[in-house]
Amino acid sequence: MSRRVEKVEDLGGKPGEKAARLIEVANLANVSRATAARALGGYGRVNEDTRRRVTVAASALNYRTNEVARAMRHGRTSTIGVVIADISNSFFNSAIRAIIDTAAHVGYQVLVINTDDEVEREIEAVRVLTEKRVDGLIVAPSSPARYQHLAADHLALPLVLLDRRIPGLPVDTVTTDDRRGAIEAIDLLIARGHTKIGLLVASAAVRNYSRNQPEFVVSTTQDRVAGARFAMARSGLALRDAWVRYSEGNVTSATEAAVSILGQKSRPTAVLTTNEEMACGLLAACRQLNLLIGKDVSLISFDDWPWASVFAPAISVVKRPIYDLGKAAVTQLVLQIKTGATGKPIELPSRLIDRESVLDVKGKK
Amino acid sequence: MSRRVEKVEDLGGKPGEKAARLIEVANLANVSRATAARALGGYGRVNEDTRRRVTVAASALNYRTNEVARAMRHGRTSTIGVVIADISNSFFNSAIRAIIDTAAHVGYQVLVINTDDEVEREIEAVRVLTEKRVDGLIVAPSSPARYQHLAADHLALPLVLLDRRIPGLPVDTVTTDDRRGAIEAIDLLIARGHTKIGLLVASAAVRNYSRNQPEFVVSTTQDRVAGARFAMARSGLALRDAWVRYSEGNVTSATEAAVSILGQKSRPTAVLTTNEEMACGLLAACRQLNLLIGKDVSLISFDDWPWASVFAPAISVVKRPIYDLGKAAVTQLVLQIKTGATGKPIELPSRLIDRESVLDVKGKK
DNA sequence: GTGAAAGCGCTAACAG
DNA sequence: CTGTTAGCGCTTTCAC
Numbered sequence: 001m002s003r004r005v006e007k008v009e010d011l012g013g014k015p016g017e018k019a020a021r022l023i024e025v026a027n028l029a030n031v032s033r034a035t036a037a038r039a040l041g042g043y044g045r046v047n048e049d050t051r052r053r054v055t056v057a058a059s060a061l062n063y064r065t066n067e068v069a070r071a072m073r074h075g076r077t078s079t080i081g082v083v084i085a086d087i088s089n090s091f092f093n094s095a096i097r098a099i100i101d102t103a104a105h106v107g108y109q110v111l112v113i114n115t116d117d118e119v120e121r122e123i124e125a126v127r128v129l130t131e132k133r134v135d136g137l138i139v140a141p142s143s144p145a146r147y148q149h150l151a152a153d154h155l156a157l158p159l160v161l162l163d164r165r166i167p168g169l170p171v172d173t174v175t176t177d178d179r180r181g182a183i184e185a186i187d188l189l190i191a192r193g194h195t196k197i198g199l200l201v202a203s204a205a206v207r208n209y210s211r212n213q214p215e216f217v218v219s220t221t222q223d224r225v226a227g228a229r230f231a232m233a234r235s236g237l238a239l240r241d242a243w244v245r246y247s248e249g250n251v252t253s254a255t256e257a258a259v260s261i262l263g264q265k266s267r268p269t270a271v272l273t274t275n276e277e278m279a280c281g282l283l284a285a286c287r288q289l290n291l292l293i294g295k296d297v298s299l300i301s302f303d304d305w306p307w308a309s310v311f312a313p314a315i316s317v318v319k320r321p322i323y324d325l326g327k328a329a330v331t332q333l334v335l336q337i338k339t340g341a342t343g344k345p346i347e348l349p350s351r352l353i354d355r356e357s358v359l360d361v362k363g364k365k
Numbered sequence: 366m367s368r369r370v371e372k373v374e375d376l377g378g379k380p381g382e383k384a385a386r387l388i389e390v391a392n393l394a395n396v397s398r399a400t401a402a403r404a405l406g407g408y409g410r411v412n413e414d415t416r417r418r419v420t421v422a423a424s425a426l427n428y429r430t431n432e433v434a435r436a437m438r439h440g441r442t443s444t445i446g447v448v449i450a451d452i453s454n455s456f457f458n459s460a461i462r463a464i465i466d467t468a469a470h471v472g473y474q475v476l477v478i479n480t481d482d483e484v485e486r487e488i489e490a491v492r493v494l495t496e497k498r499v500d501g502l503i504v505a506p507s508s509p510a511r512y513q514h515l516a517a518d519h520l521a522l523p524l525v526l527l528d529r530r531i532p533g534l535p536v537d538t539v540t541t542d543d544r545r546g547a548i549e550a551i552d553l554l555i556a557r558g559h560t561k562i563g564l565l566v567a568s569a570a571v572r573n574y575s576r577n578q579p580e581f582v583v584s585t586t587q588d589r590v591a592g593a594r595f596a597m598a599r600s601g602l603a604l605r606d607a608w609v610r611y612s613e614g615n616v617t618s619a620t621e622a623a624v625s626i627l628g629q630k631s632r633p634t635a636v637l638t639t640n641e642e643m644a645c646g647l648l649a650a651c652r653q654l655n656l657l658i659g660k661d662v663s664l665i666s667f668d669d670w671p672w673a674s675v676f677a678p679a680i681s682v683v684k685r686p687i688y689d690l691g692k693a694a695v696t697q698l699v700l701q702i703k704t705g706a707t708g709k710p711i712e713l714p715s716r717l718i719d720r721e722s723v724l725d726v727k728g729k730k
Numbered sequence: 731g732t733g734a735a736a737g738c739g740c741t742a743a744c745a746g
Numbered sequence: 747c748t749g750t751t752a753g754c755g756c757t758t759t760c761a762c
Contacts, residue, residue, distance in 0.1 A: 069755035434739035
């Protein structure tokens, strides 16, 4: 029964001890819990001298507010939940960095859960985070078809969708302008004389890789493919299915997919890839097939990484404002938490950075 | 006052509503809270029929356990805190992926905080996580000198150190064998005939970059440099200070540091870099100086990334078992949480992968 | 300026 | 097998 500090010499939070409670601080300072709370919390009126006594007592006992108890009382945890496919993926880790830092800045901590884009795990993640009573949720939804668990009648929690829209789920969403990004990339390729253009598209909706567009792809993917198709058509060209592949998000699958594009008798002279992993796969395939990037095959990829500009040739990219995206997601969410206001969808512009991986083939036909 | 469900038609957790509480489930099922808790929690004895009624009531109300209340009651949150330098850094994001997944597997969620290797932020992070009453902490300590906030008399929480030992802080620690990793790398270089060897070392203890070893570097860095020095000495060679640089962790600083090594009249023929960012910097410098990797300058780097094997030439690396490292950290921590047992320090072996970036210069002297 | 007491939602010890 | 009740640690009226 004597699991609490009993002797004065025992102050200071030694190893085996339980953390000091407010009442211990209050006792030591000879005030009531209410007064101690006021002194420490900095609200209400407290005599300056009393405040000092409490402060001293608190630090003597190495007192730390119990945020669990406070959360219970207030009904808010100052914690937000983030549900994404894979934190080790290059896109998500930049986004999360922004989310954690922005959240910390306004007094929230972040719980992260990976789903590998499997809906069942996403549902489970949302359940766990709901039970933990996070104040809000940032989710990169894995499927545009199964989203009941995110709908307002199942989820009574502020919610922001990250990177992917869900038509039919009218909630705050922050994305980049993927359609325009794809259009600009294709336009550059065409301007340089390319007409035979391939697409290597990351999609969790596929096993290994596939020639055909899966039934349900996330809006990001959808938009990019549609954008590419539009840009081609506008120039009187067509995207040939033989040069389009949907691949699982890992480099191994991407490599196989890329080989199946570039290994054909008739192969494209340029390829647009949708992320770092796809770009790696394309590079690996070129290696295998003895094709030179920026010569035999030109390349533009979505997203940017430190090594893209160090590679030989330096890789041209559609750079997305990932940090800003994460930041915007938190800003929207916190606004929603505090005011209940749900804003307009936010779409951030991306920027084409032309480096050295796109060969000019004008007049070489 | 009527903020609770009052009409039967209102069931199901509509938007504005507060989450259903246990007592509401109990009422709907016509049992007491205790019985409802037993039925839902699956402990104690409950009549099968009663259980069913409770289950039905719970799902009708879309009831979710309030883990905050449960945490309050039990004194544990099923949450662990992770304090690292930067989640977008290639090493940490792999480690975190392992940590989150392993933790989820045994029923814990993860709060992540970035410090950018600034001790003040580390101290603050530990404070916040302590207040949130996490059950344990995984920390990659930023300084081997300032660690009072992690010492047992300040921190009454299970703790595991990740990737970096702190002499003088005898707590569970999981690291890789960095000394041996460096030795093997240097030995390979020497075996291929290199004698003029440089070092590009990431260190947060430095601004931009520096020729001299900062006063306090983390054990990881310390071990690698010592290992390299040892391997050189064993072969009768010396590490020349002129070819050693300590750089801030970003590619920009690394590039400048690398240029300052390779731009000298007398430059090394091989360089060992300590992570992806340093390797990028070296590559960038070679580009600037018109030096060819694997020809003019050979390269081995710590850690491995998808693009390392796709680069031309493919980059040789000391691959560390990062996923296992994160996994081990969680395993140790959970053991500590559950049994109080603190194990032996764990040191995982790394593996040298020789690809194409080390030129054989034997006999070419 | 300070204290007494209620209560956030849940669980577990104890009765019945 | 089920109900009653105390209490986790904190904040916050409401009195004094």
